[in-house]
Amino acid sequence: MPSSQIGSQEEEIERIYFDNSATTQVDSRVLEVMQPYFSREYGNASSLHSFGRYAYDAMEAARSQVADSINAAPRDLIFTSSGTESDNLALQGAALAYSGRGKHIITSAIEHHAVLRTCQFLEGQGFRVTYLPVDEEGFVSEETLKESITSETILVSIMLANNEIGTIQPIRELSEITKDGGALFMTDAVQAMTKVPVDVEKLNVDLLTMSAHKFHGPKGIGALFVRKGVKLRPLIHGGGHERGLRSSTENIPGMVGMGLAAELGVAEMEESVSRMRRIRDRLIEGTLAAVPRAHLNGPRDAGRLCNNAHFRFDFIEGEGMVLLLDMKGIAASTGSACSTKSLEPSHVLKALGLRHEQCHGSLRLSLSKFSTMEEAEIFLETIPYVIDKLRQMSPLKEGVTYDVPTIH
Numbered sequence: 105m106p107s108s109q110i111g112s113q114e115e116e117i118e119r120i121y122f123d124n125s126a127t128t129q130v131d132s133r134v135l136e137v138m139q140p141y142f143s144r145e146y147g148n149a150s151s152l153h154s155f156g157r158y159a160y161d162a163m164e165a166a167r168s169q170v171a172d173s174i175n176a177a178p179r180d181l182i183f184t185s186s187g188t189e190s191d192n193l194a195l196q197g198a199a200l201a202y203s204g205r206g207k208h209i210i211t212s213a214i215e216h217h218a219v220l221r222t223c224q225f226l227e228g229q230g231f232r233v234t235y236l237p238v239d240e241e242g243f244v245s246e247e248t249l250k251e252s253i254t255s256e257t258i259l260v261s262i263m264l265a266n267n268e269i270g271t272i273q274p275i276r277e278l279s280e281i282t283k284d285g286g287a288l289f290m291t292d293a294v295q296a297m298t299k300v301p302v303d304v305e306k307l308n309v310d311l312l313t314m315s316a317h318k319f320h321g322p323k324g325i326g327a328l329f330v331r332k333g334v335k336l337r338p339l340i341h342g343g344g345h346e347r348g349l350r351s352s353t354e355n356i357p358g359m360v361g362m363g364l365a366a367e368l369g370v371a372e373m374e375e376s377v378s379r380m381r382r383i384r385d386r387l388i389e390g391t392l393a394a395v396p397r398a399h400l401n402g403p404r405d406a407g408r409l410c411n412n413a414h415f416r417f418d419f420i421e422g423e424g425m426v427l428l429l430d431m432k433g434i435a436a437s438t439g440s441a442c443s444t445k446s447l448e449p450s451h452v453l454k455a456l457g458l459r460h461e462q463c464h465g466s467l468r469l470s471l472s473k474f475s476t477m478e479e480a481e482i483f484l485e486t487i488p489y490v491i492d493k494l495r496q497m498s499p500l501k502e503g504v505t506y507d508v509p510t511i512h
């Protein structure tokens with residue numbers, strides 16, 4: 105390893121990273137297996153010579169690894185550039201391919217923006233979209249889904265696990281209702297991969313999306329499961345790669361990295377999940393005990409991702425909390441990483457029925473298999489100080505009602 109890399113890794117030892125739902129560290133074994141495909145084995149998988157054949161074989165081996173990790177056939181797995189692209193290809197691709205049958209799509213109010221904004225785009229293209237509400241823990245109701253399906257419904261898209269509050273949806277039940285209604289079922293499994301068993305047969309889904317950088321693989325590579333017989337219109341046209349669904353010269357290092365990351369993630373899942381769950385529970389119990397007026401968002405235990413703790417602190421601004429924690433060496437996030445640059449409250453928290461002001465004091469801690477109990481203890485020593493300091497400065501004091509406009 106070059107010395108510059110060793111240096112930067114040493115500097116990171118003191119810092120605590122609790123933002124693994126935004127992105128994760130590449131596993132060193134994944135990085136190692138990718139390296140030759142940047143240097144010695146740089147061929148184009150479409151070429152007929154040996155360079156091309158090596159690249160092709162590496163790509164197909166990686167496809168099998170990712171497919172195996174979700175119990176899919178390799179030929180039903182398409183590589184893309186990201187979770188966002190996979191969501192776009194699945195939604196737009198199915199909408200356009202099946203628009204002759206109907207123009208109604210159903211999704212939930214708490215989807216990732218990669219799904220929500222694509223649905224909004226499709227509304228502009230003449231599709232009708234129903235956004236299902238969720239209960240106060242973030243669960244979609246099976247009854248409501250059943251009532252929303254019409255003969256015009258072509259696609260239902262409900263995420264497997266939520267990226268902000270960690271709610272795990274009853275996908276099998278929701279897909280069954282959808283199939284009974286004659287529509288296709290899609291799920292965004294980006295956050296669920298390697299934390300929840302993901303089996304496309306047991307879940308009975310037609311389309312499923314993933315992203316490698318959320319499970320210790322590299323950025324810039326994602327995948328989409330497309331059940332045999334399901335038709336999609338491609339978004340990217342060109343040389344006909346990926347069965348014509350996603351043209352462009354293949355990202356072999358990314359695919360190889362994603363393949364191993366998926367294989368390792370699933371092989372080591374049982375152990376890493378129980379570790380993360382213990383640390384998560386300590387974070388939840390410790391924070392609620394140490395900080396007055398602290399609340400947990402999302403489900404308490406059953407139905408919650410093993411790596412997610414999401415709090416709401418009264419009289420606090422989330423941005424200040426994240427910045428103060430960062431000064432103490434702890435990386436966390438307020439709401440969702442995508443919305444941190446705007447002051448709009450998270451659409452997920454609003455969908456839980458929280459008021460505007462309540463959404464602002466929220467903090468997401470998301471763990472990985474590399475997180476430790478020692479890091480959790482450091483957080484628990486730090487958070488009361490951070491909250492205290494911010495509350496002293498807060499214009500939102502106890503006794504002041506939330507109806508008073510707040511200053512941002």
Ligand SMILES: *Cc1c(COP(=O)(O)O)cnc(C)c1O
Binds near residue numbers: 185186187188191
């Ligand atoms: C991160 C994320 C995405 C987007 O994946 P990218 O690879 O970053 O584009 C989509 N859905 C969910 C639930 C996510 O958490």
